[in-house]
Structures are given as structure tokens and as C-alpha cells.
Amino acid sequence: MKRFPLTGLLLALTQVAALSQTPPSQPKLVIGIVVDQMRYDYLYRYRDSYGEGGFKRLLAQGFSCENTHYNYVPTYTAPGHAAIYTGTTPAVNGIIANEWWDPEWQAHRYVTTDKRYTTVGGTPGRVGQHSPAVLLSSTITDELRLAHNFRSKVVGICLKDRASILPAGHIPNACYWFDDETGNWITSTYYPDSTGLPQWVQDFNARKLPDAFLSKNWAADSTMTYEQSFDNWDAYNDGKYFSPFNGKAMPYNLPELKKKGGYSVIRFTPFGNTLTLDFAVDAINKMQLGADDVPDFLCISFSSPDYCAHQFGIHGKETEDMYLRLDRDLARFLNFLDKKLGRENVLVFLTADHGGAETPVHLRDIGMPAGVFPESSMEKSLENVLAAALGVTGDFIHEVNNQQIWLNWDAIADLEVSPDDVASVIIGYLKQQPGVYDAFTREELMMFPEEYPFASLMRRGIHQKRSGDILYQLDPAWHADDQFFGTGGTTHGSTYAYDTHIPLIWYGWKIRSGESFAPVDITDIAPTLSAMLRIMEPNGTTGKVIEPLFK
Ligand SMILES: [Zn+2]
Structure with missing residues (x-):
């Protein structure tokens, strides 16, 4: 029988389009995005300056759990990342802080330090002496690997070792963090790449992107007004902090700062996020994440907003600039995912590992208790x-x-x-x-x-x-002193809302657009992912499924 060719072609094209927009029963790739020290209110504080493709797109097209809190103290980076991915709190997962007195070692310990292992791809010794052995319960990423008989790929990526290691769990395919001495992405001999970095990571490191980022100035964007920041905040940047940014003001001469602080300088700038994202995009391409129907999981954590706010606080122009540029990086990433995998195949969640306090000295200056x-x-x-x-x-x-x-x-x-x-x-x-x-x-x-x-x-x-x-x-409004923040900077760690209230947005795959103000605990993320992926919860889970997402 002779068919009218154009109609047949149109029909076929329509069918292809319809098929490609129907979400599969499981996402092909889950992407966890943790923004280090992102308070809930930053979604709205800087809203007027955000473009349409980043945070605003997540809010408009995704589902926002507007009332999500940490449900334990201390609210620090290592416990935060552990709680998100284990679905439980330090009482069960054992990640009680970033560092503490270890009664077993009878010594001070850094959370992921493990001297049985060493660096792969960077400075020998300490920078790679890490493993997830300190983490006592399984992660959602572990459970995904177990559920699919190790056919799911799991990768952790973050400038900070602890924020890459804890999310990726005990049995990932790869886990990378940043070496300040070489400017390389590295791993430890604990992980499968124990004999050497894979070629794609070597190639990425050989591009020397940190050198390129640190060859320019960090200046305010001339198209932006920075209305949410103080013009005279530099007066608080008085040099009591150990960072190379002490006593300096925008625009920052990064080549000069690099002479003093080496590659660590990039951690404080928005380019730390861009570098992290460039590496994550390369991981998706080269490791073929999301390429088949078995779900993979990529854990990304952006550390630079945390370093920046410790140094410059909430009212520093630098922090506003950090979020404006992160917003653009997110837009770029979401566009990449659309093109590469299709939105219906990717499940994204974005949250934070803790919030951050108002700068106490400033609060006192304006007559508030702190x-x-x-x-x-x-x-x-x-x-x-x-x-x-x-x-x-x-x-x-x-x-x-x-x-x-x-x-x-x-x-x-x-x-x-x-x-x-x-x-x-x-x-x-x-x-x-x-x-x-x-x-x-x-x-x-x-x-x-x-x-x-x-x-x-x-x-x-x-x-x-x-x-x-x-x-x-x-x-x-009181917090402990330490070497990690200056007079104009801030910190976190308390039970109070400024440290516990963080964003939680779900996007892509079967996620409908909407928002809920029902209370959500940070430990609810992992069991909710288990429900979506139809796999077991992490073995220490104390959280519960976020029901409004499924209505
Ligand atoms: Zn943190």
C-alpha cells in the first residue's frame, strides 16, 4: 500500500518527540548538587539579579521544599553532606563534625583522614590520605550500586575532599577533589583508580584551567548593581583571617594573590564553581554517565560559596557576586543536561550542607545582640x-x-x-x-x-x-571563634534557623512544578530518592519520604 510520504514522516517525528518527552520509569542520571553554606533565603535575596536559566528555572520548573531544615547539630560541612546522603544524623552515621578528638585514636582527627591510603595524581601524602571508612552507615549512592548489582556508576566531585568522599559513599566508581599544590583533581588509593588517574582526568588536569582562572582579576560585574550588599563592607575585611584576601578589596588581582596563596586562591572565588562544573561536565561525557537505562549518580558540591562567606560574610559584595555567577554556571549546566541527556532523563536535587550566620561584629554595630x-x-x-x-x-x-x-x-x-x-x-x-x-x-x-x-x-x-x-x-547570633573567619566574615554550626534552614529543590525527570511549606528534615532527601529509584533506603535511615513531591 502506498502511503503519503510527508504525513508518514510527520507522524514518525511526532512519535519520536512524544517518546523522548515521556519520562522513563527511572531517571538515567541523578545529580545531587550541594551548595556549601547556601542559606534558604539566598534563593530570594539575590532573585532580582538572577537570570532566567539558573535558580529561577529550578524554582519555576521544579518542586521546592521551602521549609527544609537540618535536624541536628553541629551544622558543618562533613555532617551536612553525610546527612543528605545517609538519610540520618551524626548519632547514627558517626560524622559528628569536620574534626574532633577521636577517643579511639587518642588524638585529634580530621573526618576522612585515613593513613592507609595516599594520593593518586597530585602531591604525595596528606592531601590524598582519605577514605570514607569513618562513615558508619550506607549512602543512597551505595544503595544504588548494590541495588543494580554494581551496574550503576557513582561519582563524587568537589574541591573539598570531605564533600566529595562522604556523598560518594563506600563503593563509588570514582571520587575526586582538588590539590592546592598542583592545581590537579586527585583521588586516593582507596578508590578504584588506585594505580593512576584515568586518561580523561589526566587530560583535564593538563589543560591547567586553574592557571587560566587565576591569570585575571576578580572584579564586580559592570552590568550588576549589587543592591543586596554594602559598599563599605571592606572596612570589616581587616586581616584577622588567614586567607590571602586579608585586607584587600575588589577588584582582586588574582595573579598577585596566587603568589601568596597558590592554587588555594581559586577556592574563594566564583571560578572555583566554574572549575568544579567544567570537571563534572567532563565526567558526564567521558564516563558516559546517564548513557544507558541503569541509573547513575553524580554528586557535585560547590565549596566556593562557603570559603567566600567565611571571608566576606553575607553583606560583602563578593558573596553576592559569588551567587550571581553560580546562577550563570547552573544555567549553563542545565542547558548542557537538556542537550546531552534530555530533561526527562535527569533527576536533579539542589540543597546545602548548612546555612550561615549574620556577622556578629556587624550585628553589634547596628545595635543587635550578637x-x-x-x-x-x-x-x-x-x-x-x-x-x-x-x-x-x-x-x-x-x-x-x-x-x-x-x-x-x-x-x-x-x-x-x-x-x-x-x-x-x-x-x-x-x-x-x-x-x-x-x-x-x-x-x-x-x-x-x-x-x-x-x-x-x-x-x-x-x-x-x-x-x-x-x-x-x-x-x-553567637558563634565560636576559630581561625576560619575574619571580622567581616561569618561561620555556622548552631541549632538556629540561620544555620539549619536551607534550600531543597527537585527538578527534571517526573518532578512537577510546585512548592510546599510542609516541614522537611535534611534526612528526608535520601529516603525520598530511594522511593523515586525504587531501591532500599540507606541502612541507617531515620528520615521519611517527602510526600508532597508524590501528590
Ligand atoms: Zn560547609
């Missing part, structure tokens, strides 16, 4: 107070960190003083200090009624074998 608690000198102060109160001098305390105190039980036994006396002297002193809301032993915290403010957030942050013996909570 302060900085001298945590870095607290061990010494407490040792002096204990010696005076107990009449013996000794090393009573291992470490004061993350608003926790690890007692030296051996020394306390040797000195023949009562542990209860040590605890009550410490707690009595802490309670009198400005900015301290309350102080208590770990045992007391476990007995507090649920109505005690923040009791459940603090309890979910306690791991029985790892956490400190005495804890304290600061007043709102």
Missing part, C-alpha cells in the same frame, strides 16, 4: 579554673571543639579527682560566660525533656562512642 565566644582559648581557661578549684594541676581536657569538651579520663584518674567535680566546675564556669545559653554533661542532655529547646537537635548530633563528655549551647 557575639563571638572564645572557644579556641577555652581549653586553657578551663584548665586554669580546674586547677584553682580542685587544688591540683593537670591535663584535664583533651579538646574543646564544636561546642563539646572531651575530658582526659586517664589524667583525671591519675590525679585522683572526682570526675563529677571536674564536670561541675567546668559547667559552672561555662554557664557564667557571656553568650553561653546552657552547659551540661552528655548524660544530662539525654535526660532532658523533649520541650527543652533544641534537646532533640543536640541529641541527634551525639554519637555514643565519638562525642564529647560536656556540651554547651550558645545564645542566638
